[in-house]
Amino acid sequence: MTKAIRSGLVALAIGIGVGAAWVGPAQAGDDSPPAWKKWMKENVVPAKAAGDFKKLEVLLGKIAAANPDDKAFPKWQEFCDQGIAASKKGDKDALNKSCTACHNAYRKVFREKYRDAPPPK
Numbered sequence: 001m002t003k004a005i006r007s008g009l010v011a012l013a014i015g016i017g018v019g020a021a022w023v024g025p026a027q028a029g030d031d032s033p034p035a036w037k038k039w040m041k042e043n044v045v046p047a048k049a050a051g052d053f054k055k056l057e058v059l060l061g062k063i064a065a066a067n068p069d070d071k072a073f074p075k076w077q078e079f080c081d082q083g084i085a086a087s088k089k090g091d092k093d094a095l096n097k098s099c100t101a102c103h104n105a106y107r108k109v110f111r112e113k114y115r116d117a118p119p120p121k
């Protein structure tokens with residue numbers, strides 16, 4: 001191996017190392033369980049973008065039914081009910097609050113311990 005190639009490889013290795021270090025924290029926020037992420041992105045996100053409150057009402061009912069553990073997530077139903085009430089009124093701000101309330105309260109534990117729970121259906 002020539003010296004030039006070797007130093008090139010070392011630089012590359014360092015580059016990858018630094019890159020990985022950078023990607024780490026940025027991706028920590030995207031540790032979403034794939035099945036849940038897929039379901040939310042294919043169902044809830046488009047309905048919300050389209051302002052389809054009738055559909056959101058139904059979807060929030062499905063999320064409510066998919067609570068994997070009442071004891072770990074005692075307010076799960078309440079957050080969904082808030083979202084359903086907001087959808088009935090067509091109140092986008094209140095709806096957003098219900099999404100965020102559940103995510104903020106439960107995302108961490110969910111990602112740690114319930115990643116394999118079946119998504120809503």
Ligand code: HEC
Nearest residue numbers: 032033036037040041044048076079080098099102107110
């Ligand atoms: C009762 C709880 C609950 C409610 C209400 C809820 N979600 Fe979620 N959502 C989850 C869980 C659990 C996950 C999977 C864990 C995670 O956040 O990575 C998730 C994941 C997501 C994701 C994929 C992860 C991400 O952040 O990219 C999106 C997008 C999402 N939800 C959108 C919404 C929207 C929009 C609403 C409101 C209309 C909503 N959710 C309401 C529980 C909820």
